[in-house]
Amino acid sequence: MEKIRLSPRLQAAADMIRPGDRVADVGTDHGYLPVWLRQNGVCERVIASDVRPGPLDSARASARRFGTEGIGFRLCSGLTAISPEEADAVVIAGMSGETMIAILEEAGWDWGGKRLILQPMTKRPELLAWLYGHGLCIREERLAAEGEKLYWVLRAEKGTEALPRPAYLWAGFTETEYARRLRRRLERALRGMRKAASPDGEAIKETETLLEDMKDAYGW
Secondary structure, three states, X not given: OOOOOOOHHHHHHHOOOXXXXXXXXXXXXXXXXXXXXXXXXXXXXXXEEEOOHHHHHHHHHHHHHOOOOOEEEEEOOOOOOOOHHHOOEEEEEEEOHHHHHHHHHHHOOOOOOOEEEEEEOOOHHHHHHHHHHOOEEEEEEEEEEEOOEEEEEEEEEEOOOOOOOHHHHHHOOOOOHHHHHHHHHHHHXXXXXXXXXXXXXXXXXXXXXXXXXXXXHHOO
């Protein structure tokens, strides 16, 4: 049987799933993650959901192509057609942090005992602020490189930790290539703001504060 191969960011998400978990893959697109989980015997049951019929049809086609059973398909927005009892882990990958927040708010689940595996394309600080504000904490994070791009993959679970410092919200809990790239972008932006005909004092101060916190957090 042909074996499916995942992109680095989807593989990082797959590696965060516990064997035997029931998984809901929200916004499944081509259904590659559910197929991989079933092919490799990680999960007996996976739900692939998408808000559009086209991607869900593509996911069904992937399951047929790779001869994979044990995948349920739901046409729905976020988790609206999935009950909490059906999933131990929820994967949401390839969306903005704002969209993820909207999906989680709409679901309104009690996240006790569950894993959220999130791969935000944008708005990481806003997503983390929402998670920590709703009794969830980051338990694991990984960087996945695809070409020149770096993607965060996060595992969140219930917890009572305080909101992390700005450096960790923006750039990760440990020093990484992502943090170093962000530092260079911020330094360039700061130089540009200072040279502007009408400098934005508030933006300059915010950028300076974040840079100082990153230098302190990572020992630069």
